[in-house]
Amino acid sequence: MVNPLCDPLVLTTRLLVKCKLLLFWALVYTFCGLTAWLASLKLLWHIIRNPAGTFQRVVRQTSPPCLNDTSLGTHCYVRIKESGLRFHYVAAGERGRPLMLLLHGFPEFWYSWRYQLQEFKSDFRVVAVDLRGYGESDAPIGRENYQLDCLITDVKDIVESLGYKKCVLIGHDWGGLIAWCFAIYYPEMISKIVILNCPHPTIFCGFGAWQILAVYN
Template sequence: MAKLLKLFTKWLIQWIFAVYYGLIVSFAILCDIIKCGPKTFFHRETRTSRPECMNDPALGTHGFLNLQTGIRIHYVAAGDEDKPLMLFLHGFPECWYSWRYQIKAFKSEYRVVSVDMRGYGESDCPVGMKNYSSRILTDDIRDIISELGYSSCVLVGHDWGGLIAWCVAMEYPELVDKLIINNVAHPDRLAKHIASHWSQFRKSWYIFLFQLPYLPELMLRAKDYSFLKGSFMGKSFGIRTPDMFTLTDLEAMKFSFSQQGAITGAVNYYRSALQTKPLRSKPIKCPTILIWGDKDGALEIEMTKGHDKYVDNFTLKIVEGASHWVQQDFPDKVNRIMSEFLKG
């Protein structure tokens, strides 16, 4: 009975905050429609083909994997196939293109593969938030490694991709030779920090908003996906090195989110995170490095502490002046840190 009461209380709190933030956003949307007009607010460009930057030969070749679950995953690969695999997992709101600087830097030493995660870009976007549980997303990575013809890899993740990379290292340790995480804490550490720090709880308001139907999609599609410009180029959360993220790069992100089902697929990660059972935490044995931009506007740097509890062989590297998008913000520094870690 106590367990049931605890679950109900948790559910009630989540939905109180979801409705609260939903009312605020609904009012903001109404004001925006009045201010800019319905035509501007609901306008979206038609994007039927990749922008040229996504077809840059220096980034590799495009391909698709058909997983045993029936899901088709889009990826871009470069480097010789007889070299070790380095697999890149992006976060929200990104796509495979987020790793463009790392693809170029490591393709001479590795078979580098950057995927569109399930629900993003040119990968399949299955309907229903239950198709985005941590178990399913983790198993996707297991199957991707196998379909690529490898038995293990250097696994690199950022944001949501980092959370899934943590889970892969816990669930399938034999698949991960070394683990490289960018600006996201271990899942348990992240959850505990949000629950115990009001400042981080407020920064994570969108997680509760995303539990609502329809409204998050409406907000994210507004004014031709203008939220992407705010995310990557805005003063609060944006990349702090302007030359590293241009309007051309922004168009690549917009192309990814303009694909059918992609907005809902991305939001479903958050819906599922609060409404499905998380994976049980297990010790991580492989060498692991956490690279963190200290100007992250979304996640507090304090959550980098205490990872020795979860990882036997742990290294932390702070990139001063970098935003949440650390691998795009200061790619030379991040690439150097990664290279030193891989050689160490």
């Protein structure tokens, strides 16, 4: 026999859960609204004080000191003969050790890997490269120069220009997708692969996101 108290308890529990969710999202949106209001007031105050300089872009005369920190590694450049592009990278660890190549995401550059450069330099030749269009690497004009095929070929050319036949490849975000595709096209050049924050390319097809990537190609 069903306990007659079950239905009221279930209804009460569901009501409490809904109230809890309602309170949670009310707090979230209230906080976001207050933050946006304060930011708007701050922006308005800057516009009143200095309308001409509020939206003026200031060009740095010198790089931030952290970008020139020699303890992170050595700043180097490599020019690819086929494409003619020059790539900037920061390397740590002794030459001759196994290569660990780090590919950053969007809209980042080599500095995203500062901790990994320090962590793995005792066992690897760690190289954090600026992908084409980022940081101090060349940025060719034209969307056709940023197709996946071009980016994958860049990785191959960089590995070979550094004097290696294979590497431990680590990619994050957009760099993760490039790493996935590189491993598919050139599996013989991969000893190990680590992907952060990027699913396998076949997952993009299932969610229709591959059409979005096609825009970049």
